[in-house]
Amino acid sequence: MDTLHRLEVTVSAAGWLFECRDGCSRRLTVDRDGTLAVIDRGDPWALHQGGTPDIELAAPTVAPG
Secondary structure, three states: OOOEEEEEEEEEOOEEEEEEOOOOOOEEEEEOOOOEEEEEOOOOOOEEEEEOOOOEEOOOOOOOO
């Protein structure tokens, strides 16, 4: 079963830093152009979710095809 982890967001002039607060050390950035970069992978099996009023990161939804 997948585990849901919460991402905490820090906003700066360069963009957004998302850090996992549930102990797996995942960190990623989204710059002002929308480019996402993973800094620390953390738990690759956990589903991570978090955001601000401007950006929301959540697990993808797959529709039956």
